[in-house]
Amino acid sequence: MxxxxxxxxxxxxxxxxxxxxxxxxxxxxxxxxxxxxxxxxxxxxxxxxxxxxxxxxxxxxxxxxxxxDLDKLCGDFAGEGNSDGLSSEERNQVRIGKQVFYAGIVDAKTSKGGPISAEKLGKIDFAGLSHNEEAKKACLKAYAVHTENLWRLVRETGDKTKAISIVDLDGIGMSAARYVNLIRDVTALSIPNYPEVVEKVVIIRAPTVFYIMWKVIKPFLPERTKAKVSILGRNFEEELSELVEGGIQALPTFLGGNADDSSVSPARKVEEVMTSAELDV
Structure with missing residues (x-):
C-alpha cells in the first residue's frame, strides 16, 4: 500500500x-x-x-x-477483433490498428517494479497514416488501448508505482518532420487523460531530424512531462540497464535484449495492411 x-x-x-x-x-x-x-x-x-x-x-x-467506451475497446483489441457482436467495420478497425500500430507493453519490469512500454516510432508509416483516415483512426484507437492498459497496470499496484516508456527512433527520417500533427494527435490522447503513469521517457537512437521535431512538439507538453524525457543516441544500453529489472537482457531484441519482439506491434505499411486478406470486405 x-x-x-x-x-x-x-x-x-x-x-x-x-x-x-x-x-x-x-x-x-x-x-x-x-x-x-x-x-x-x-x-x-x-x-x-x-x-x-x-x-x-x-x-x-x-x-x-x-x-x-474504453472497456469495450480494450476487450475488442484483446480479442484480436474476434469478439462476439462486432460489426465488420469494428473488426477491421481492430485488425488494422494492431498491424499499423507501433508500440506494446513488454514482458519485463522496471527496477522499481513498474511496467515498461516500448515504441517503434521510427518504423511508423507516417505518410500512409496521414493519407488514410481509416488507418489513422485505427492507429489512434490502438494507442488509446495501449495507454489505457499501461494505466491499468500501474493502478493495479495500489501504490505510487510508475512505468517507463522507451521510444526507439531507429529508421525515422527527415520526412517525419512533415507529420508532427500526427504525433500531436497521439499525445493529445495520453497526456491530458493519464496522470503520472510514466516516471521516465527514454528516447533512443535519436537522429538529428528528431531535434527539429522536438522543438515543435516540446511547447505543447506540460513541464512535468518534459522533465521526464531523456534523449539518447545509439549508446543507450547502460542507462536502460539501470532502469530495467534484470538489465537490458530482459528487453526485446530490437532494444538490445534477448526477449521476444512479439509484444510490440509491428508498424506495418498502411497500404500493405489495407489490402490484406485478413480484412472483412
Missing part, C-alpha cells in the same frame, strides 16, 4: 470531496472507480496539488473514457 505525506493526504481528501458527488451524479463508471487514494494522488500530483486543475483533469479524463 502507498504511504502519503500529510500534504498528500489533505489533497486526496479534498479532491475526493470535489469529484465524488459528480461521479455519483453522472454515474460515470470510470470516475466511480477512480476514487481510491492512489489514483486521486496521481491526479493531484500531475497538477502540483492545485485542486481546480486536478478536478478538471479528473472529469475530462473519465468523460473521455466513457465516450470512447
Amino acid at each position: 502507498a504511504s502519503f505525506t500529510e500534504e498528500e493526504v489533505k489533497a486526496i481528501k479534498a479532491l475526493r470531496g470535489r469529484v465524488k458527488p459528480w461521479a455519483e451524479e453522472t454515474q460515470n463508471k470510470y470516475a466511480l472507480d477512480y476514487l481510491d487514494d492512489a489514483t486521486l494522488w496521481r491526479f493531484a500530483l500531475a497538477h502540483k496539488f492545485k485542486l481546480d486543475a486536478a478536478e478538471h483533469m479528473f472529469k475530462t479524463s473519465t468523460t473521455y473514457k466513457q465516450e470512447w
Whole structure:
C-alpha cells in the first residue's frame, strides 16, 4: 500500500470531496472507480496539488473514457477483433490498428517494479497514416488501448508505482518532420487523460531530424512531462540497464535484449495492411 505525506493526504481528501458527488451524479463508471487514494494522488500530483486543475483533469479524463467506451475497446483489441457482436467495420478497425500500430507493453519490469512500454516510432508509416483516415483512426484507437492498459497496470499496484516508456527512433527520417500533427494527435490522447503513469521517457537512437521535431512538439507538453524525457543516441544500453529489472537482457531484441519482439506491434505499411486478406470486405 502507498504511504502519503500529510500534504498528500489533505489533497486526496479534498479532491475526493470535489469529484465524488459528480461521479455519483453522472454515474460515470470510470470516475466511480477512480476514487481510491492512489489514483486521486496521481491526479493531484500531475497538477502540483492545485485542486481546480486536478478536478478538471479528473472529469475530462473519465468523460473521455466513457465516450470512447474504453472497456469495450480494450476487450475488442484483446480479442484480436474476434469478439462476439462486432460489426465488420469494428473488426477491421481492430485488425488494422494492431498491424499499423507501433508500440506494446513488454514482458519485463522496471527496477522499481513498474511496467515498461516500448515504441517503434521510427518504423511508423507516417505518410500512409496521414493519407488514410481509416488507418489513422485505427492507429489512434490502438494507442488509446495501449495507454489505457499501461494505466491499468500501474493502478493495479495500489501504490505510487510508475512505468517507463522507451521510444526507439531507429529508421525515422527527415520526412517525419512533415507529420508532427500526427504525433500531436497521439499525445493529445495520453497526456491530458493519464496522470503520472510514466516516471521516465527514454528516447533512443535519436537522429538529428528528431531535434527539429522536438522543438515543435516540446511547447505543447506540460513541464512535468518534459522533465521526464531523456534523449539518447545509439549508446543507450547502460542507462536502460539501470532502469530495467534484470538489465537490458530482459528487453526485446530490437532494444538490445534477448526477449521476444512479439509484444510490440509491428508498424506495418498502411497500404500493405489495407489490402490484406485478413480484412472483412
